[in-house]
Amino acid sequence: MESLKAGGLRPSVGLEIHARLVTRRKLFCGCPSVADAVDNSAICPVCMGLPGTLPVFNEDVLEPAVRLGLALGCAIQPVSRFDRKHYFYPDLPRNFQITQLERPLGLGGLFAIPRGDGGDELRVRIRRIHLEEDAGRLAAGPVPGMVGVDLNRAGAPLVEIVTEPDLDDGAAARAWVLRLRQLMVHLGVCDGAFESGSLRCDANVGFVAREGRGGAVGAGAWTELKNLNSPGAIQRAVDHEIARLSRRIGSLDAMRRETRAWDAAAARTVLLRVKEGSPDYRYFREPDLPDVVLQQAWIADQAARLPESPLDRERRWRERWGLAAADAAALGREPAVADYFEAVASALAGEPGGVGSPAQAARLAARWVLTEILAFWQGVGIDPDPCPVPAGKLASLLGLLAAERISGKAAKGVLEALRADPEADPPALVRDLGLEMIVDPDRIRTWCREVIAAHPAEAASLASGKTGLLEFLAGRVLAKSEGRASPPLVKNILRALISR
Template sequence: MAEAEYEIVVGLETHVQLLTNTKLFCGCTTRFGAPPNSQVCPVCLGMPGSLPVMNRKAFDLSLKAALALNLQIAPFTKWDRKNYYYPDLPKNFQISQFDLPFSSEGYLEIDAGKGPRKIGIFRAHLEEDAGKSMHDESGRGGDTKVDLNRTGTPLLEIVSKPDISSPEEARAYLEELRLMLREIGVSDCEMQEGSLRCDANVNIRILQPDGSKIPTPIVEVKNLNSISSVERAIRHEAVRQYEQFKKDGERLKPGNKTTARWIEASEKTVVLRSKEESADYRYFPEPDLVPVVVNENQLKQARAEMGELPSEQRQRLQTQYGLNSYDSKVLTAKGRKLVKYYETVAAKIGDGKAVCNRISDLIFPALTSRNEEIEQFPISADTFADFLKQTATAGQDPRRKTFEYMLEHNSGIKEAMDALGIKDASSFDEASLRKSVLEAIAGNTKSVEDFKKGKATAANAILGAVMRANKGAPNELVRKILMEELAK
């Protein structure tokens, strides 16, 4: 089956837990990892007579996120009750927003390797979370347990338009969304803790010989607990729908939406039930909460608090430091603190591209192996800049060994270079290097013969011998002297 036989159409519904200390409508803590049912009160348990009070910080955070997503902010918004019964929803309704969400009609720009593209966003609205059902996965028929600690946790639901056309674009969308929300302080977006959850609405359009397209019914895929799971689930579901179409053909009805579960272990989707429509939830205005009015001063404050967005930062790095799109994306993906580290070093060195390369070669692997963020890294930006200056003309291997020695022994630059027998480039003079070059030429007659016969790469063996004997020597100067002597 060729993928060209159909087009993939995806819309993502992303639930983001806001970075608040307390729940959306009560004072219970949102701390992760507490014992089951230990963070509840009459309000989030839906006890008779209890009344909700809106968390102002939750609304302010959601406002920042909406502005960062280029959404239009409604000056007036209200709350609604979304009625449905689940064992982990003790009130039997969820406080959400229906026909008057606080934001709508925006976009997020992504780049999945084929250039920038805007993914439209229908809306972002606030709502409270439900609890968590914990099923017995052993197959021995154990009871399902319910933990209500998450009940009432503030969520921002971001609903994209069906503009995503591949699993790779879905990944790029979620990675950009997660980075942006983290950088502006809206959420920690830890998927393993449930603070970023995503459902994928997937269908395909079958391409026909006459140029027409036949859409398959939309399937909402749930239980996606990582960005890679989203990517793999979309890819699998598209294939499954195509195989189903070849089997059932005309019997497929595009309006019959269903909900499916992603099974991580077997990497497949299993259709569970027909999907509810909005009428099934019997929405009506929440009587216990007043509407919210947003003024221009609130919008100005939210914009000021956002700071530089990752997309803006990437563009500035390319303009200011001459980086390409890939390099700027690599740097911003690590967060604002890493970018600040980079800019401090680049300002001292004066070569933004070279600094980016050295950070990628040396610092990124070290951060990974040490399981650290840049703010915990023992080599400061100023020290790293001095390190690059002092090893500027050294070869790649001496530079790497010096860096590793500094980390392992918590030493300074000079101490590391002395311990490894690596000299500062300024300590070499041309006369001593020329003498070393002549000795290397005399000791590598075969390489000299090969070079004279036209094999230019043969000079590298001689160059390597000189550099090993003169650790830290300026590579370009040694190469220049070598070429002069070989030309005689």
């Protein structure tokens, strides 16, 4: 990379993200928009593009698309419209795609995410966000050697988000896409599933002159990378392409604009076509669809009703509750987990007895959610949502722990019982399982006397000032109580007996 710096160039990456909007129906017909269904079971003459059929815009897509646009800081356009993009492909029933070219739904925008360990922000400008229909899918055909087409996905509503080339490497691209995915899932506009194709990514990779060093050879080399369909693929493909392009800088080849696909198995990019041979899409306005007209008041209302963003929420956790940045990010990654954590924290703050401040409650909740709950919940998949252990039950359990009515060990036992029976009541479980902490001084004093009698040498050393032995003796007492005696009380009583 040193040679690049010398050449005055830096890598520059822009992304195009396609996200399938969560709607009941497809973009231009009444078919259900489903990700998983028997091949060609969610199709009709319209999404099959049969002769005579016409698209009719499904206004249900406006709310999720506009919410996402607003959350990305885009200016939602009061008038947008659809265009036809022409290319022949077997999964495209009309051999043109209905998309938005000249007048997209949203223009401009910025989505900034924290970079690594709370350093400076990674600021990525949004060029545009627009609506378009998805294509179908090629599938194994009924006849060997023939390819079949499944049109369930054809006409499903997509938003395409196009960024400015503000990213500089694969790691940044990956982190940014994951944060974008988190936002979309949080808003409920996309399910965020890379596996099922709900989220797909293309990247434009190239080099630009560093500021103040214009005109460097190699600026202008660009590759459009297709098929980056997982966060890992995004990172590896972008880095691979940056390295590949950097080797060509200075050569004539560097000026060639290529479209390449990421071959995950071979871990390299493969040439699809060079720019000169790229298709002419012959865009023109879709004559079958009127303009999409939005009232400013409606747009303002959507903006006012946007929930707190995941990034703002994490900032609040850090600043108001004192959560570590890494913990806040881990809790915020999955919206279901974040919501669950918030629910536990607020229920715990309201538990009677010594929880302490809301911040203390939140930190206790965070500790338990990050360790016990997350491990178990991820084990069964974040679906099912809600968590198998209801937030209120965990809060109740942590309330008992904070009030020192049970030990940490006992609390884990109660949690086990709750997983088996989420309906159970934690205080009742504690009672039934006999896990209640023993705070009766007389019982504890009896155990302490027995332990001192059994370990006279250690007791004498403790009395002569070897305070480290207090832990040893207390451990013996706790063992006698089967872990149920209150540790502070045990220590107090041991001290009193020894010093007597």
